[in-house]
Amino acid sequence: MPGADAHDPLLEVRGVAVRFGGVTALRDLSFDVRPGEICGLIGPNGAGKTTLFNCITRIYEPAEGSIRFAGRDLLAVPAHRIAGLGIARTFQNLALFGSMTVLDNVLTGAAAQPGTGIVPGLLAWPGATRRTAALRARAWELVEQLELLDVALLPAAGLPFGTRKRVELARALMAEPSLLLLDEPAGGLTHAEVDELGGLLVALRDRFGFAALLVEHHMGLVMGISDRVVAMDFGRRIAAGSPDEVRRDPAVVAAYLGRAA
């Protein structure tokens, strides 16, 4: 990327504001995500975390501010080109193709890559080109990394929730993202599955080198695996720093206690 270097932030959010009629969902929000780091994004319900994801993926148009990704003005990029730039996302509510196998679901994640062509061509087997063979090799690698080998050829629909969440993660990684947006990956998981997920995310980051923006209510997970945490409330950034700094920040404590009261 012209002008970019390893010390530059990968994602730069500056002064972003989003309004829905009378509701201000984000106001003057600024923070960075550096290459390869896991950045936790916390805040009570309605703080604006999902709205921010929707701005980064170009679903919502900010009223003010700028978002740069790898030195590029993201707000000048149409939504359908975001994945091709190296930004992938998982969703709060799973969005898998239920009747397709786990492997084929993972393969669909490659569809956004330049030169991949359309999904049906990619899934045609036999007759794979060298490119599709390489993609299948990557899909199998991800299936293995995400401990999905036993279910690789089963339809996604019948699998336990925690397993389907891992399929969604594998699919997002298929696009070789440099930034992974994780929207509440621990939602609906058991304690044991959350612990496992934390270890898995760190191992995957170490293996593939992506940065992750982790929106999560499960504090144990966020504080356990994030390199840095940004805390939001009412659309604003109220704290940022190491997990320990943010956990102890009076504004963060007040935001959570205030909502719980």
Ligand SMILES: Nc1ncnc2c1ncn2[C@@H]1O[C@H](COP(=O)(O)OP(=O)(O)OP(=O)(O)O)[C@@H](O)[C@H]1O
């Ligand atoms: N499409 C929309 N139209 C109107 N208001 C919206 C829309 N999307 C979000 N909002 C409002 O913007 C604010 C921020 O919502 P958002 O979903 O981003 O919060 P959040 O931090 O992701 O919450 P949660 O943790 O519950 O997922 C809320 O007041 C919400 O009601």
